[in-house]
Amino acid sequence: MPGVPDQIAVALSEITAGLADGRDADSVLTMVTSACTRLLAASATGVLLVDPRGGIRVVSASDERARFVELMQTHADQGPCVDSIRDDAAVDSVDLTEDLDRWPVFGPAAVRAGYRSIHAIPMRLDGRAVGGLNVLYTRATPWAAWQAKLGRVLADLAVLGLSQEGDVRRVDRLAERTLTALNDRVQLAHAIGMVAGALAIDTDQARRAILDHARAHARPVRDIARAVTDGSLDPASVFPLTADD
Amino acid sequence: MDGRRRDLLARMVAECEPGRADWARAVSAVCVRAVAGVEGAALTLRSASRAQETLGASDPWASGLEEIHYTLGEGPAVEAFATGGPVLVADLRVDQVRWPVFAEAGTAVGVAAVFAFPLQVGGIRLGTLDLYRRRPGGLSSDAVTDALVLADVITLALLQHTDRVGEDELHQVVSYQDVNMATGMLAAQLRVNLEDAFARLRAHAFATNRSVVEVAGDVLARRIPLDRLAG
Numbered sequence: 001m002p003g004v005p006d007q008i009a010v011a012l013s014e015i016t017a018g019l020a021d022g023r024d025a026d027s028v029l030t031m032v033t034s035a036c037t038r039l040l041a042a043s044a045t046g047v048l049l050v051d052p053r054g055g056i057r058v059v060s061a062s063d064e065r066a067r068f069v070e071l072m073q074t075h076a077d078q079g080p081c082v083d084s085i086r087d088d089a090a091v092d093s094v095d096l097t098e099d100l101d102r103w104p105v106f107g108p109a110a111v112r113a114g115y116r117s118i119h120a121i122p123m124r125l126d127g128r129a130v131g132g133l134n135v136l137y138t139r140a141t142p143w144a145a146w147q148a149k150l151g152r153v154l155a156d157l158a159v160l161g162l163s164q165e166g167d168v169r170r171v172d173r174l175a176e177r178t179l180t181a182l183n184d185r186v187q188l189a190h191a192i193g194m195v196a197g198a199l200a201i202d203t204d205q206a207r208r209a210i211l212d213h214a215r216a217h218a219r220p221v222r223d224i225a226r227a228v229t230d231g232s233l234d235p236a237s238v239f240p241l242t243a244d245d
Numbered sequence: 246m247d248g249r250r251r252d253l254l255a256r257m258v259a260e261c262e263p264g265r266a267d268w269a270r271a272v273s274a275v276c277v278r279a280v281a282g283v284e285g286a287a288l289t290l291r292s293a294s295r296a297q298e299t300l301g302a303s304d305p306w307a308s309g310l311e312e313i314h315y316t317l318g319e320g321p322a323v324e325a326f327a328t329g330g331p332v333l334v335a336d337l338r339v340d341q342v343r344w345p346v347f348a349e350a351g352t353a354v355g356v357a358a359v360f361a362f363p364l365q366v367g368g369i370r371l372g373t374l375d376l377y378r379r380r381p382g383g384l385s386s387d388a389v390t391d392a393l394v395l396a397d398v399i400t401l402a403l404l405q406h407t408d409r410v411g412e413d414e415l416h417q418v419v420s421y422q423d424v425n426m427a428t429g430m431l432a433a434q435l436r437v438n439l440e441d442a443f444a445r446l447r448a449h450a451f452a453t454n455r456s457v458v459e460v461a462g463d464v465l466a467r468r469i470p471l472d473r474l475a476g
Contacts (some may be wrong), residue, residue, distance in 0.1 A: 173370040193429020
């Protein structure tokens with residue numbers, strides 16, 4: 001297929017240049033999805049990420065139609081992308097109409113949206129699947145080995161794009177952390193004082209009581225401190241483990 | 246300001262070894278050297294609940310002025326933090342209507358002018374860089390620019406520094422945790438909320454002409470009968 005290696009080289013160098021320039025995650029992902037569509041002749045491409053709060057989230061899609069399908073997938077909590085992330089392995093369905101039993105909700109929804117084929121590649125970070133690159137076709141499309149490899153490369157670039165944050169966002173995050181750390185320290189000290197006052201013990205004992213309480217209930221110390229200071233936990237009930245059980 | 250001046254200030258701050266226990270003191274000393282007309286400087290983290298932690302100060306005088314801010318809960322630094330903009334007071338006696346109590350307490354320890362700059366990143370405010378001088382007089386516009394750049398550079402250095410060495414090491418230097426614990430203790434004993442408890446601590450400090458840190462020490466050691474603080 002003449003010209004394809006050139007196109008690949010150009011597209012990949014655009015993406016890596018974007019990464020080197022410190023472009024934000026969104027623009028890198030947009031480059032990745034459009035490269036997928038162009039180089040793999042896909043009808044649509046979507047990037048999905050595991051949401052730490054649960055579920056899977058669409059972070060980038062080459063068009064709204066793809067977004068629709070990906071959203072269906074998120075809602076259905078099943079589908080090739082979910083499988084590929086769970087198993088940390090590529091999942092292909094060359095003909096979705098033959099795989100309707102495999103994903104009873106996703107399959108028919110995708111077919112209704114006009115898609116016939118899907119290739120889902122896990123995106124890995126630190127040896128863990130953190131999301132998936134999904135390449136969709138409107139007709140049955142098996143992948144040659146070079147296409148699978150290129151898909152893998154693009155999935156890796158998508159991860160790089162995502163794990164790269166501009167300085168501004170990084171600084172914001174650090175600032176939030178510093179602020180949170182200050183507030184946490186103040187809150188813990190308040191809680192220690194409240195426990196000491198409520199139980200007529202000294203502050204060292206009160207600090208130990210809070211740490212023991214946190215450990216005994218397998219909760220973070222900051223949660224206990226917050227509960228004491230916001231009134232949801234009676235400071236008189238925070239007591240060393242020995243007195244608790 | 247030309248880029249070279251900015252680079253120079255950034256370099257001066259960068260030369261303060263991150264991770265050193267007295268990093269913030271060294272940075273404060275840099276501010277005194279770099280900003281013309283300033284004799285004392287302090288870096289203080291502040292929170293919306295009016296808690297504060299002085300990371301470091303160029304000398305005990307500047308650190309004492311931070312404590313006055315804390316005890317009184319007012320002053321140019323408190324205002325700079327609240328509003329998010331610099332507060333420049335060339336002559337405390339002239340501006341004393343704004344902070345009558347701070348002006349009196351500050352004048353008593355020999356400060357005549359105060360320049361407070363917020364340490365902030367975007368919408369997140371962390372504290373203030375406070376500059377002090379003994380004689381009245383404003384900063385030149387170059388000096389104000391220097392101070393603004395320093396506040397900026399210091400904020401970034403502070404964040405990177407926190408990232409690298411962990412918060413505990415950074416904040417051991419000067420902290421008012423005793424005040425926070427005493428506030429909690431009073432709240433539990435008097436059955437009032439934390440804000441009221443802190444206000445009473447401050448009121449008592451003010452009435453007895455002591456710092457809120459000293460009063461907190463007495464509360465923790467149970468040297469002050471509660472009824473004296475019951476307000």
